[in-house]
Amino acid sequence: MATSSAKPARLLAYREAGLAQVEAWEPEVGNLASALSELRTALSGRDLPDGCDVTVLFHETWFDTLTRNQRHLDEWVGDVANGFVRAGGGDPANLGADQSFTVDDSAISVGFASRAESEAQAREDAQALDDILGEYGLVHPYDISNNPDLVQELADTYPELRDILARAQRFAHDESYAVALVNELGPQNVRTMADLANTFGIAHDQGHIDIDADAYDGYVVPLAVILGNADRSGRMDDDVREALFDMDATDEPPVAGTDGDTVSGELADMRYRSMALLLHAGDFSAATTADMAYAIMHDSPIHPAFYDRSGFTNPVFLQDHRALASNEWAALAALERDDHAANLFYRMDRDEFPGELENLFVMGGDPGLRVAAERLGVSPDDLRAEVQQTLANTMTGGILEYPLASGTTYAPETVELVARLVQAANHVDAHDVVRTAMAQISTPYTLDLASAAAGPHDILPPVRLPGLSDGDIDGFFQEVSGSEAARVALGQNAAALVVDQIGLDANAIAGGDGNAFGVGGTLATAYYRELGEAWHAVQVDELAQREALVAGWRSFTDPVVDLVSGKIVEKIPVVNVAADLPLASNVVDGVTGAIRDGINSAVYDNLIPRPELEAMTTWRDAIQNDLRTVVPTALYEDEAARQTLLERARAGQPALYAQITADGEVTLDEFMDLRATANAAETQVEKIVTGFEADMAFNEVFGEVGG
Amino acid sequence: MPPTRIPPEDLAYPAHMQAISFPTAAAQAAKTVCDRIAALLNEHLLARPGLVDGARDGWEGGFRAEFDETWRLQEVRLGALKEDLQRLSGDISTALTNVSTINVQRAAQREEYRAQHQTPTGVH
Numbered sequence: 001m002a003t004s005s006a007k008p009a010r011l012l013a014y015r016e017a018g019l020a021q022v023e024a025w026e027p028e029v030g031n032l033a034s035a036l037s038e039l040r041t042a043l044s045g046r047d048l049p050d051g052c053d054v055t056v057l058f059h060e061t062w063f064d065t066l067t068r069n070q071r072h073l074d075e076w077v078g079d080v081a082n083g084f085v086r087a088g089g090g091d092p093a094n095l096g097a098d099q100s101f102t103v104d105d106s107a108i109s110v111g112f113a114s115r116a117e118s119e120a121q122a123r124e125d126a127q128a129l130d131d132i133l134g135e136y137g138l139v140h141p142y143d144i145s146n147n148p149d150l151v152q153e154l155a156d157t158y159p160e161l162r163d164i165l166a167r168a169q170r171f172a173h174d175e176s177y178a179v180a181l182v183n184e185l186g187p188q189n190v191r192t193m194a195d196l197a198n199t200f201g202i203a204h205d206q207g208h209i210d211i212d213a214d215a216y217d218g219y220v221v222p223l224a225v226i227l228g229n230a231d232r233s234g235r236m237d238d239d240v241r242e243a244l245f246d247m248d249a250t251d252e253p254p255v256a257g258t259d260g261d262t263v264s265g266e267l268a269d270m271r272y273r274s275m276a277l278l279l280h281a282g283d284f285s286a287a288t289t290a291d292m293a294y295a296i297m298h299d300s301p302i303h304p305a306f307y308d309r310s311g312f313t314n315p316v317f318l319q320d321h322r323a324l325a326s327n328e329w330a331a332l333a334a335l336e337r338d339d340h341a342a343n344l345f346y347r348m349d350r351d352e353f354p355g356e357l358e359n360l361f362v363m364g365g366d367p368g369l370r371v372a373a374e375r376l377g378v379s380p381d382d383l384r385a386e387v388q389q390t391l392a393n394t395m396t397g398g399i400l401e402y403p404l405a406s407g408t409t410y411a412p413e414t415v416e417l418v419a420r421l422v423q424a425a426n427h428v429d430a431h432d433v434v435r436t437a438m439a440q441i442s443t444p445y446t447l448d449l450a451s452a453a454a455g456p457h458d459i460l461p462p463v464r465l466p467g468l469s470d471g472d473i474d475g476f477f478q479e480v481s482g483s484e485a486a487r488v489a490l491g492q493n494a495a496a497l498v499v500d501q502i503g504l505d506a507n508a509i510a511g512g513d514g515n516a517f518g519v520g521g522t523l524a525t526a527y528y529r530e531l532g533e534a535w536h537a538v539q540v541d542e543l544a545q546r547e548a549l550v551a552g553w554r555s556f557t558d559p560v561v562d563l564v565s566g567k568i569v570e571k572i573p574v575v576n577v578a579a580d581l582p583l584a585s586n587v588v589d590g591v592t593g594a595i596r597d598g599i600n601s602a603v604y605d606n607l608i609p610r611p612e613l614e615a616m617t618t619w620r621d622a623i624q625n626d627l628r629t630v631v632p633t634a635l636y637e638d639e640a641a642r643q644t645l646l647e648r649a650r651a652g653q654p655a656l657y658a659q660i661t662a663d664g665e666v667t668l669d670e671f672m673d674l675r676a677t678a679n680a681a682e683t684q685v686e687k688i689v690t691g692f693e694a695d696m697a698f699n700e701v702f703g704e705v706g707g
Numbered sequence: 708m709p710p711t712r713i714p715p716e717d718l719a720y721p722a723h724m725q726a727i728s729f730p731t732a733a734a735q736a737a738k739t740v741c742d743r744i745a746a747l748l749n750e751h752l753l754a755r756p757g758l759v760d761g762a763r764d765g766w767e768g769g770f771r772a773e774f775d776e777t778w779r780l781q782e783v784r785l786g787a788l789k790e791d792l793q794r795l796s797g798d799i800s801t802a803l804t805n806v807s808t809i810n811v812q813r814a815a816q817r818e819e820y821r822a823q824h825q826t827p828t829g830v831h
Binding site: 002003004005006007011012013014017021024025028031032035036038039041042043046048049051053054055056057059062064066069072073076077080098100108110112113114338538592 | 717727728729730733734736737739740741743744747748751754755758759761762764765766768769770771772774776777778783784785788791795798799801802805806809813
């Protein structure tokens with residue numbers, strides 16, 4: 001067996017340097033085309049004397065070809081390098097410059113070095129696929145139920161298609177191959193192959209394809225990889241891409257001409273399922289991923305038709321591919337993998353309400369939860385946290401991490417997106433993990449939220465989040481504060497804000513300037529006030545919800561009779577507490593047969609315990625304690641402020657000063673023990689605490705809840 | 708009464724004296740682009756052997772042979788393209804020079820023609 005050796009780091013270095021050259025050529029291809037085309041047009045029709053005419057050949061076409069060839073060759077060298085590393089068991093992240101690998105050639109799967117050969121192979125494979133696909137189009141939903149022979153016949157084509165796709169997958173990283181293959185196949189064949197993803201799924205679920213044959217890994221995955229690579233190349237023909245998004249199957253044989261209305265729901269299920277399968281298995285461009293997710297989340301049927309024609313929904317299969325339990329969850333999982341796609345998804349504004357970014361309202365829903373739970377055979381409540389975590393990850397990935405990674409955190413499109421998220425939060429009732437995601441997303445805009453909360457003032461920093469009202473900000477904090485983890489995150493944001501602001505005025509504070517920390521104090525006070533009011537409102541809301549529920553139950557004609565008969569259990573949402581109900585013998589007076597007084601209250605308190613409210617004084621004390629660490633830390637971290645306070649300690653507490661400086665360094669704890677530090681810090685802590693107590697209408701709030 | 712000067716554009720000159728109309732701006736722009744790309748290719752083709760040698764260090768086997776053959780052809784083609792662009796740039800320069808030379812000659816011819824056909828009273 002032939003073997004090869006190489007130093008992959010050298011090959012990768014070649015690739016990087018080579019592609020840097022190619023990237024310089026690529027814009028020049030267009031420049032040459034435009035210049036030569038203009039000259040050709042200008043010269044055309046002129047009768048010029050000898051020596052004055054210029055023959056302008058199509059050098060731009062040749063330059064374009066050679067540029068593409070060079071990119072192909074340089075990327076191929078990189079693929080070969082990666083092949084060596086994979087086959088040789090190396091660590092791509094820790095590759096020595098002279099580390100050499102010797103492997104069997106057959107262990108390296110790459111396309112051809114020559115782009116022409118890659119494309120020739122693609123045409124050959126496209127022809128082979130076309131020969132098989134030529135006879136098959138979409139399967140009519142009726143045939144899926146009533147014509148098992150046809151389904152079996154289609155299933156029998158699976159091994160042939162699988163083998164061609166397995167060969168095709170060898171060239172999976174070769175974009176020239178992938179794009180040539182799909183463009184050569186054309187829109188109709190690509191649509192048929194996409195439909196077959198679902199059809200093979202049905203055949204798989206019905207047992208027509210041996211479960212060991214794994215039609216998902218053997219068909220769906222390679223097809224999705226090829227389509228994804230072709231898509232990412234940017235050279236996929238428009239009509240091929242459109243075919244992937246063609247969700248209307250009513251005009252295609254053998255459905256066309258029949259009464260499409262009766263099966264339109266099933267056809268939609270089939271097409272959207274194909275899209276979800278390919279999206280989940282492939283690695284499409286960010287734009288295509290976002291578009292597919294949008295189609296699935298907005299346009300697909302909310303629930304499958306009565307005859308569910310969705311393939312790969314077998315519970316055994318889904319155990320290993322949980323996100324495929326519903327199309328919506330699969331779409332979210334794809335967005336979770338690609339932060340850029342998630343960013344594009346949340347910025348989309350395509351519905352009938354311009355300016356309102358509709359995808360942000362997904363955060364108040366349970367996308368695909370019910371269907372996924374049905375297919376997995378679990379209760380929605382047991383699955384909710386898992387699906388919601390996927391949703392939350394798409395939000396942090398798309399709205400926080402992608403802007404951070406791309407340096408666009410404060411770019412206009414991002415601040416617009418975050419501002420709309422703050423507004424949308426006011427209109428949803430989100431899961432706790434989503435609330436936590438919202439809190440995390442707000443972190444880079446803590447200063448803006450504080451400034452907005454403090455109200456317009458010339459001395460305050462400008463608010464970068466556009467179009468927010470006081471009500472938007474109040475609503476955001478209140479919604480987010482419904483989650484304990486989110487409250488923790490917001491508390492951390494507040495502490496970071498204080499550290500930053502103290503840092504700005506550290507010198508003046510250390511120097512005893514009574515006017516120091518004016519702006520910082522205002523901002524911190526406003527932010528803490530928002531947190532306090534939101535937490536207060538959440539608690540009051542919980543009380544109100546509980547009282548409303550209890551009031552509703554009291555409206556039953558005779559709830560105790562229902563309790564005695566056991567029927568009340570059906571009316572109680574938390575069924576499993578029935579075991580804790582008061583015994584019936586204790587409910588009815590054994591002598592008079594009358595219902596004991598107060599039994600209703602006992603029932604309600606048993607079933608819907610009164611929330612244990614955190615007093616605002618307790619909350620304030622906790623904040624105060626935090627600040628007593630946060631403020632000295634900020635002063636300690638500022639070199640000049642630290643020296644000023646140490647000098648004061650040397651004069652005022654010489655013995656303590658000598659003790660803590662004996663080892664040549666002063667720790668934060670030692671610094672905090674100094675009276676000078678404590679005095680400087682306490683002034684600022686009191687400023688914040690007193691400020692937000694006053695702002696929160698302290699007496700009223702503390703009287704209502706704390707008491 | 709002094710002789711009336713006839714504006715040059717009002718005279719009907721013979722065809723061989725007419726100025727040649729040539730798309731100078733488009734030609735100059737194309738020449739600039741050709742020169743720039745040819746220089747870029749020249750610089751990169753000079754640097755490539757160093758890159759290729761780096762890749763070939765310790766590289767042996769079938770993939771190396773495939774690379775060598777593909778790069779050999781590519782290098783020849785890129786070199787040829789560079790020369791084609793230089794040639795086109797040269798052709799454009801020559802054409803611009805020739806047009807300019809001929810137009811100067813023709814301007815002189817027209818001046819002579821106008822002098823020959825000038826009359827004291829007006830248009831000939």
